[in-house]
Amino acid sequence: MPKAKIAKINNADHLEREISRLKKRTRKLELDLGERVDFFKDNYKTMAINSVIPGVGKHKGFISMAARVAGIAMGSGKFKNFATSAIMTAVEFVGVRLGINLFSKYQQNRRKKRARKKASARGRETEHDDE
Helix, strand or coil, rough: CCCCCCCCCCCCHHHHHHHHHHHHHHHHHHHHHHHHHHHHHHHHHHHHHHHCCCCCCCCCCHHHHHHHHHHHHHHHHHHHHHHHHHHHHHHHHHHHHHHHHHHHHHHHHHHHHHHHHHHHHHHHHHHHCCC
């Protein structure tokens, strides 16, 4: 963004004109920002889908139709709730399975260590009995 010109203020009249100019500039920048926000609101679904599947907006046909359906679904609160709960259920399932697998491996390692200790203790007992 180019630097704004700094006006030299010599008297109260110049000050009032500069304040007025800056207020107009502020309003214009606010309107520009509002237009950009409106554009983003109107197009965020398409941008999100294009970020996942590049070029969907350019092509017609099945992909475009699927993108429209996905866009409509993303706008639906019920679908968002369903998708969120389905993803959380899947994540919990995977987490539980991983947790069970890790716990099973830990238990098996402990049992093996205990069995080795018992075997070595029995071997020591038999050595002492032989003496």
